[in-house]
Amino acid sequence: MENENAIQNTNAEIDVKALLLFVLRKWYVFAVAIAICLAMVSGYYLCTARKYATNATIMLRSENAGSALSGLSIAGFTAADLGLGGGRQIDNEIEILRSRQLLSQVINELGLRTTVYRKFKLRYVEQYNEAPVEVVYPAGFAATMRGALRIDVTKKDDGTYRLKFKRTILDDTERFKCTVASLADPVETPWGAFRFVEWPERIPTLADPDETTYKVRFVLLSQKNQIDALAKELTVAQTNKKANTIALSYTSSSPRKNEALLSKVIELYNRGELEDKNKVQSETLRFLDDRLVLISDELQQAEVDVEAYKKKRNIADISTQAQLYIETASEYEKRIAAADLQYNLVSFVENYLKEASDSDLIPSNTGVQDETLGNMMTSYNTLVMKYLRISRSTTEANPVAEQVLAQIRMMRGNILQTITNVKQSIQITKQDLMAKNSEFMAQINDVPTLEREYVSLARERELKQTVYLTLLKQRELTQMQLASTTETARVIDPAYTAERAVAPKLSVLLLVALMGGTLIAAAYLYLMKMLGYIK
Numbered sequence: 001m002e003n004e005n006a007i008q009n010t011n012a013e014i015d016v017k018a019l020l021l022f023v024l025r026k027w028y029v030f031a032v033a034i035a036i037c038l039a040m041v042s043g044y045y046l047c048t049a050r051k052y053a054t055n056a057t058i059m060l061r062s063e064n065a066g067s068a069l070s071g072l073s074i075a076g077f078t079a080a081d082l083g084l085g086g087g088r089q090i091d092n093e094i095e096i097l098r099s100r101q102l103l104s105q106v107i108n109e110l111g112l113r114t115t116v117y118r119k120f121k122l123r124y125v126e127q128y129n130e131a132p133v134e135v136v137y138p139a140g141f142a143a144t145m146r147g148a149l150r151i152d153v154t155k156k157d158d159g160t161y162r163l164k165f166k167r168t169i170l171d172d173t174e175r176f177k178c179t180v181a182s183l184a185d186p187v188e189t190p191w192g193a194f195r196f197v198e199w200p201e202r203i204p205t206l207a208d209p210d211e212t213t214y215k216v217r218f219v220l221l222s223q224k225n226q227i228d229a230l231a232k233e234l235t236v237a238q239t240n241k242k243a244n245t246i247a248l249s250y251t252s253s254s255p256r257k258n259e260a261l262l263s264k265v266i267e268l269y270n271r272g273e274l275e276d277k278n279k280v281q282s283e284t285l286r287f288l289d290d291r292l293v294l295i296s297d298e299l300q301q302a303e304v305d306v307e308a309y310k311k312k313r314n315i316a317d318i319s320t321q322a323q324l325y326i327e328t329a330s331e332y333e334k335r336i337a338a339a340d341l342q343y344n345l346v347s348f349v350e351n352y353l354k355e356a357s358d359s360d361l362i363p364s365n366t367g368v369q370d371e372t373l374g375n376m377m378t379s380y381n382t383l384v385m386k387y388l389r390i391s392r393s394t395t396e397a398n399p400v401a402e403q404v405l406a407q408i409r410m411m412r413g414n415i416l417q418t419i420t421n422v423k424q425s426i427q428i429t430k431q432d433l434m435a436k437n438s439e440f441m442a443q444i445n446d447v448p449t450l451e452r453e454y455v456s457l458a459r460e461r462e463l464k465q466t467v468y469l470t471l472l473k474q475r476e477l478t479q480m481q482l483a484s485t486t487e488t489a490r491v492i493d494p495a496y497t498a499e500r501a502v503a504p505k506l507s508v509l510l511l512v513a514l515m516g517g518t519l520i521a522a523a524y525l526y527l528m529k530m531l532g533y534i535k
Contacts, residue, residue: 022525041509047123054249055498094238137220163177269488274488281482302460346370350419
């Protein structure tokens, strides 16, 4: 056994030596293969435009900036009543930042449907608002565009322009080319008349200030394909699980485009969030304004009635005989007024909810004191906000949107049933109070009819005044909340592009060429040896 192992080890050693000697004898094969791979990656490196990564960082505010009003108190209402503060679900915000709807808005506002490239030596480098020529499409062409359209505009030394059109839809390709003496006139093509606008001041470059010719390529994609291309290069991720910070990154060969794109994404995100947050306050303000107009008219009429009653009966002051009644009955009157107030407020909410649609929010700060009803209204508004957020980034046929919509409708029915129960409870309480008040009124037969009539009018006026002041306070608080609403995302690091390109990397290409050449040469020698061409 020991002799056999020794022989095998000797053979293995001999094989390795023989293999090394064989490789050394065929070194030129490896040299040629590596040289060919180096030439290929060098050509790729020279023909590929440098790509730059642009980064930005934002932080989601955990509390509304309005928390600075936390020490403010108005008639028992503090800034805590505004519903400020609370954490945010960062995963949901990341999905919104990279949603198709948001990217579509970015493309439309920045005009990114068309990607423009200018040829510098062997490379086509993307241009953003700096190309020497722009294209104007036929009316409605870009909106209904399918597939892709590529247009090459070449300005020659003799001042003429060579135009090449290539239209691709799935597997079908159409081509059209022509040469024109000037770009002043529209160019008729099978897809309509295209116009070109030349910017002479953009023709010279930093590398060649005397440049008079150029070659520009326009690539127009359909809206869907453009969104997919943008989403492929856009990266949105949480930077730290312990912080509400989100990093955005976009890569292309135009740093100016990268920075404009990331800035627009953040701007549109903040704009949409502000619209969502202001919707509740706006609906509440509209509700309060409508009610204030009606209550103001009713209060004015009550004051006119009291004034007319006093003038007609020459009442200057309440008599001492009614003083005891007023003091004793005031408690009942206040409780009855409070019951009437709650009944009116609950009725206001009920009428509004019956007329509202599935996407309308229940106005907040209405003054309803029933805790159960208040919690249900808050839960209902939370569901509606969730539905509005989902519908912004998807369609109504989405199962999640349909499920939330079903929950909204079920919650609305529960709220209406609860309102009915609350109204019945208030009515029972009011009837009990009025019965006790009537018993007390029957015991004071010596109180003049004049006094009783005046108290009735005064009570009506007090009720209207209480409702009016309550609604007015709620309106002021809602306006404060609306004014203190700030942007959801705070920009920590604005869009910034590093000077060093991220692709293509020459060191990686050289390593690939070296490894590829070695593998190709080894495979070639092995095949030749197996076929018997090399011994």
